[in-house]
Amino acid sequence: MSKTVALCVSGSIAAYKAVEVARLLGKAGVRVLPVFTESAAKFVGPVTFSGITGEPVRTSMWDASFPGEMHVKLAQDADVVAMVPATADLLARLAQGRADDLVTALALSARGPVLVAPSMHPRMWAHPSTTRNAATLRADGVRFVGPVDGPVASGETGMGRMSEPADIVSAILLAAEPGDLAGLSLLVTAGPTYEDIDPVRFLGNRSSGKMGFALAARAAARGAQVKLVAGPVAEATPPGVQRVDVRSAEEMRAAVMDARARVDVVIMSAAVADFRPEAVSASKLKKSDGAPALRLTQNPDILAELGQGRTGTAPFLVGFALETGADADVIAYAREKLVRKRVDLVVANHAAESLGKDENRIHLVDASGVETHGPVPKGALADVILTRVRGALRGAAPAPPAPSS
Ligand code: CTP
Numbered sequence: 001m002s003k004t005v006a007l008c009v010s011g012s013i014a015a016y017k018a019v020e021v022a023r024l025l026g027k028a029g030v031r032v033l034p035v036f037t038e039s040a041a042k043f044v045g046p047v048t049f050s051g052i053t054g055e056p057v058r059t060s061m062w063d064a065s066f067p068g069e070m071h072v073k074l075a076q077d078a079d080v081v082a083m084v085p086a087t088a089d090l091l092a093r094l095a096q097g098r099a100d101d102l103v104t105a106l107a108l109s110a111r112g113p114v115l116v117a118p119s120m121h122p123r124m125w126a127h128p129s130t131t132r133n134a135a136t137l138r139a140d141g142v143r144f145v146g147p148v149d150g151p152v153a154s155g156e157t158g159m160g161r162m163s164e165p166a167d168i169v170s171a172i173l174l175a176a177e178p179g180d181l182a183g184l185s186l187l188v189t190a191g192p193t194y195e196d197i198d199p200v201r202f203l204g205n206r207s208s209g210k211m212g213f214a215l216a217a218r219a220a221a222r223g224a225q226v227k228l229v230a231g232p233v234a235e236a237t238p239p240g241v242q243r244v245d246v247r248s249a250e251e252m253r254a255a256v257m258d259a260r261a262r263v264d265v266v267i268m269s270a271a272v273a274d275f276r277p278e279a280v281s282a283s284k285l286k287k288s289d290g291a292p293a294l295r296l297t298q299n300p301d302i303l304a305e306l307g308q309g310r311t312g313t314a315p316f317l318v319g320f321a322l323e324t325g326a327d328a329d330v331i332a333y334a335r336e337k338l339v340r341k342r343v344d345l346v347v348a349n350h351a352a353e354s355l356g357k358d359e360n361r362i363h364l365v366d367a368s369g370v371e372t373h374g375p376v377p378k379g380a381l382a383d384v385i386l387t388r389v390r391g392a393l394r395g396a397a398p399a400p401p402a403p404s405s
Pocket of ligand 1: 249268269270271272273274299300301302303304318319320321322323337
């Protein structure tokens, strides 16, 4: 069935890119209802939008020619309400739940997802009040696409540039499809952790975060609410995913523990460092003082803490086991982790086949047995794992789509 999107434009230089968003949505077969804030028309012309969409541009709630309440009628028609661009002022008004113009009243009456594509000067984005407003909106379930790091209107560069139209359109189309994981809330960890030795050195590992980011991307694409706790990695945040960046195992533990009660599934794909230096030197260790004897101490085992702290069956726990050795040994280690950490599913993989690679081969190990998949791209493996989780949560695991084993 064809979809309808209310495209709300607010007053930012990036408003010209909303024209391209409207055009691309139209090309994808989406009906676009353009809505302007009062200041949007100072940046772009309503005629451009009505010409591209074939729909009148709405700005005021007080249009006497419109039968009934305009915001309610638009909300009824729209599968997604998208704010492109969303200024700092619009984010603030949305976070307060105001309904003092058509755009905010429409957001309050939305029956489906609300999505924002922020656009502002980097100092405005970094301001504590904007940070607070964005956190409030995220907690309310508003989806963010961007902003991204790049050149902004002032000629400066920084975080605050609006995402590119194609990325915004993907996120809108994603939001318009309920997907088979709709209603599920997932917490995914990804990447390595860095354990500081001194202000310039750390202990780390070679995890790229690609598998965890693929899981987060595919879960969001399939309709789940996804929170991604990421160690230091170079991957871009997938559309519709709420990302929290951490550095050390202890920071990752705090972020996971904070979210665990609010999620249905935790997937620990991060390569959490097992050890950290016992003490972090406040100043740089000097070569002239000789090679230091590093004393290490054990990090908390986040997955084991989740498994052993569970009273019922929620959240559903998926662990990873990154090993070296023959298949039989890798599977035996995974079985041991399944029992010791009290988790529901372990994804076992081989370091040589996985680290930094775009493809991988995995063994899914649970109480009922072992299933091997791949080598295939990590996105396809993410789908296999997610289908398995969905099946387990529904009580009967349907056969996962086998990309090729
Ligand atoms: N894990 C964790 N916290 C740690 C270490 C690991 O939550 N401090 C999680 C990983 O995210 C992964 C799983 O536990 O999902 C297995 O990690 P792995 O390092 O393979 O296993 P270990 O428990 O560290 O066992 P070993 O190193 O002895 O193989």
